[in-house]
Amino acid sequence: MTDHDGNGSSTVTPASNNADPATVFTALAEILYGGADASEVYSAICVAATLLVPGCDHASVMLRRNGEFVLVAASDDVAAAIDSHERHLGEGPCLDAIEEEVPQIEADLRNGSSWPALARAVVESTPVRGAMGFRLLIDERKVGALNLFSDTVGAFTSAAAADHASMLAAFASVTATAIGRGEDIDSLRSGLVSNREIGKAVGLVMAAQDLTADEAFDLLRRTSQQVNLKVADLARTVVENHSVGKDR
Helix, strand or coil: CEEECCCCCEEECCCCCCCCHHHHHHHHHHHHHCCCCHHHHHHHHHHHHHHHCCCCCEEEEEEEECCEEEEEEECCHHHHHHHHHHHHHCCCHHHHHHHCCCCEEECCCCCCCCCHHHHHHHHHHCCCCEEEEEEEEECCEEEEEEEEEECEECHHHCHHHHHHHHHHHHHHHHHHHHHHCCCCHHHHHHHCHHHHHHHHHHHHHHHHHCCCHHHHHHHHHHHHHHCCCCHHHHHHHHHHHHHHHHHC
16 A cells, blocks of 8 residues: 655555566576576566565666776666766765675665765655665675665565565676676576576475465575575575475
């Protein structure tokens, strides 16, 4: 349910983007298997963010190349405009996400933002009221950010928004790593196996436990911590065990 405030923005009860993570990652994999180039892959990740991350209306990918920040993909003109503001003003969640270890999240840019100049420009010129930035890495080097924007005040306060964004940022990091090494899309596909298996495992857990996508992913994440396994390794085990069970 969404209500509108006097400034033309939305307030929440946040509406959830209800796309199944397994479906989204399968679609991304199909784009890769179809021979898409790097720009098409980054564009697909931006679109996937608007489908997968609760409250996300716009998304972009920014990379640092030769000391400069470059927009490589955006879901729409709004996301591209905000990244342009960030580069011009030299501040914002996307730029900070590249430098800092923790995700940058502001659910209400109107209320005491850490980036006052950017917040003012965004609120005055776009419908966006919330922003998140997640760092992308190439071989453990800070290289870029997945940038997410919401027209809804408070939408990015939910745990599901951060969890799904983190999962998508991991996928984007694999993409950035392969491209940074000069690898072609065929090489990239092999590196995406674990990410695709996370999506498959989420779908299997949803079906087996009658859980929502958010609940299934949270269960995988918590279980991985308890057994001291990476989520990708646990997901692979879930998928493999399911395949063995079907063969019996």
